Amino acid sequence: MASIAGARISIADRPASYRKRQVFVLCLASSGIERSAFGDCIPFQTAFPDRPSDYPIRTAWMVFNGASGLKLISFSSQRKSFPSVRLQSTPTRFHVSCAAKPDTVDKVCKIVKSQLALPDGTPVSGNSTFAGLGADSLDTVEIVMGLEEAFGISVEEESAQSITTVQDAADLIEKLVEAKSS
């Protein structure tokens, strides 16, 4: 079974007119592809995370074509937005698995609510960002300290760099807990 190794299409071999002001976005066609084909986590990023919304997109489809492996189909679209891709200022990562258990996420939410003294009823979920909940730098490090105490782990500052949401924190915690117990 072929696997998708890396998800960036090089546009260097395209003519210059194609390259200019274009964004190649990889979309994985959802129909007809078994989820089990992607056994590993396959992170990919949108080519230009800070792309303004008025840039036209040319979409390239990587279609898993059964026995013959991968086939690249170029799909030209002048639409200004593509519904299956979220275009945000932060890089988008595609994860198939490795998400933390709901219990861990709940525990993290509880610690965050307590640290930030959020009023009851404030929605805090895996997708909530710390900045969006009103955490400043001091709040963030105190949350990290609280999580270290609650889960008995040690979080290096470098690994905290990529944590922006509650889900990111929960994922990292589970990874560290697993590493500690193994």
Next chain:
Amino acid sequence: MLPFSNEFFTRKLFTVPSLPLHRLPCPRFYDGLSYKREEGEITPQEWRVYTRWECMTCNCRVPKRNFSQLWETHFWYIVPDEVNSTSLLNHYLNIISPCERRAVLRINGDKQQKCGLLARALVRTTLSRYMQCKIMPQSLSFSKNKYGKPQLIWQQEGWIPPCLHFNISHTSSLVACGVTVDLQVGIDIEDKQRTLKHDILSFARRFFSPKEIEFLCGLTDPVIQHQECIKLWTLKEAYVKALGRGFSAAPFRNFTLSHEEPRFAVEVHSDSENLTENWEFATVDLSTHYGAICVEKACDMEGNGNDSLVVKVWKTIPFIEDERIF
């Protein structure tokens, strides 16, 4: 959502006076004389190429000053609770870029949304003050370095703007912006009444360097200990923001902030490739907040490092009023 999202805004409701000019002395200029190189006078076209000068005396690549008197940083702040006019807030929404506007409107919570808006408006209006009215706040463009520190992008042809560096910091009750010319800057502010959820010494042991922990342990009065902990935090945060690396890429235990009256100094213990020691610090004591500023030290031609940083502080409501504090 912002409370004024349905407000009807017309130009007649709000007139925009021109921003008052504030001359920020540029280390390159002195009484209108242009900067001189050893070989000859630099022409204006060449200023754009040389944003940094190599120091001739010790070959370090830090900005060089011919005149040691001019080393200033300007600190501007807004108190969000004092800005409640819906038409004014609408105007701020109009001067920020569409991308920033979308980001502000995505913020949850009215108070945080207002802070986010004021932070972006403060940066644009503050920087525009130093452009001699040639560049309007809405015309400025920004980029971010690889650690997320925002920076100004220069797009102007014909006129050579000063090379401004800025940094922002905000709490729920204050938004601040520090500005310098030619030199990197980082600022941080914290509420004086801010309490830590953890015990101060446990917090210090987790994040600070051994010398700083020792210093805090030596303070017996818990109120003073708390104050010094917060001040130390703001200084360290200002340093990592000035470096452009932020907390994650410059762990606090790798360097020590020491206070040798009347100045502060940074001592680096590890990762000396990325953490440097040529930084000057200043503190700003506002009634409700502690502020810390960290500015790159320019290397004097004479090698004289005795000049201290001059900090000027303004409280502002952009387009409405400015009040010089220090």
